[in-house]
Amino acid sequence: MKLAVVDDDPDLASYIQEAMREFGHSCDIFPTGAKLLAARRRDTYDLLLLDWDLPDVTGLAILGQIRSDPSDQTAIIMLTNQSDKDAITQALREGADDYIVKPETAPVIAARIEAVLRRTQQGPSKARFVDFGDYRFDRLNEDVSIAGQAVTLNSKEFALAVLLFENMHRPLSRSYILEAVWHADPHLPTRTLDMHVSRLRTKLGLRPENGYRIAAIAGYGYRMEQFLEGDPA
Structure with missing residues (x-):
């Protein structure tokens, strides 16, 4: 999973970053709310660890801005020194998925992150078969069929395809996709992703009249979109 730590304490942020990497999570650090918001315009994060008190804005203000967009389902855990139960209750009511009172150990932080991701269904399904309309994906054999007709895809x-379908209507940045699928340097300039998207469009017939399409988001990445019967193409 790709995480972001938003905290102006560099020692704490680095500690969390290194600890989360040991647990298999990619983790970026941002010392201010403004830097986080700028990064989110070009990248995708599964979960934010958001400090309550930032130099430029409160964590609650950032939380409120993100939650004002109903389509943005990014998981958020508040990092806080607060012991005020009323304040913590307010954050949870305004959309925080959990909170961690600092300081805390790495195993506990990792466990809280994994619990939140399970609850918010950010993690990929582990079921062998995944169905989207006429499309069926077999994880075990890496097979896909459309209305029962097999389609050949490489690994x-x-x-x-599974990443895009499972994140239906969620914009995914190029760097997020490269890390998730190719485990590559997210800043590596390559047309590999674009070529794979083009092949998927052709092989899977991803067009509005077939119910799905991959939309390119200029300067950002791609998003899978579903069209229901009667929707304008």
Whole structure:
């Protein structure tokens, strides 16, 4: 999973970053709310560890801004020194998924993150078969069929297709996809992703009339979109 730590304490942020990497999570650090918001315009994060008190804005203000968009389902855990139960209750009511009172150990932080991701269903499904309309994906054999007709995809095409379908209507940045599918340097300039998207569009017939399409988001990445019967193409 790709995480962001938003905290102006560099020692604490680095501690969390290194600890989360040991638990298999990619983790970026931002010392201010403004830097986080700028990064979110070009990248995707599964979960934010958001400090209550930032130099430029409160964590609650950032929380409120993110939760004002109903389509933005990013998981958020508040990092706080607060012992005020009323304040913590307010954050949870305004959309925080959990909170951690600092300081805390790495195993506990990791466990809280994994629990939140399970609850918010950010983690990928582990079921062998995943169905989206006429599309069926078999994780075990990396097979895909459309209305019962087999379609041949290579391993990376299969992984990319499942990632996009499972994140329906969620914008995914290029760096997020490269890390998730290719485990590559997210800043590596490559047209590999674009070529794979083009192949998926052709092989899977991803067009509005077939119910799904991959939309390119200029300067950001891609999003899978579903069209229900009667929706304008």
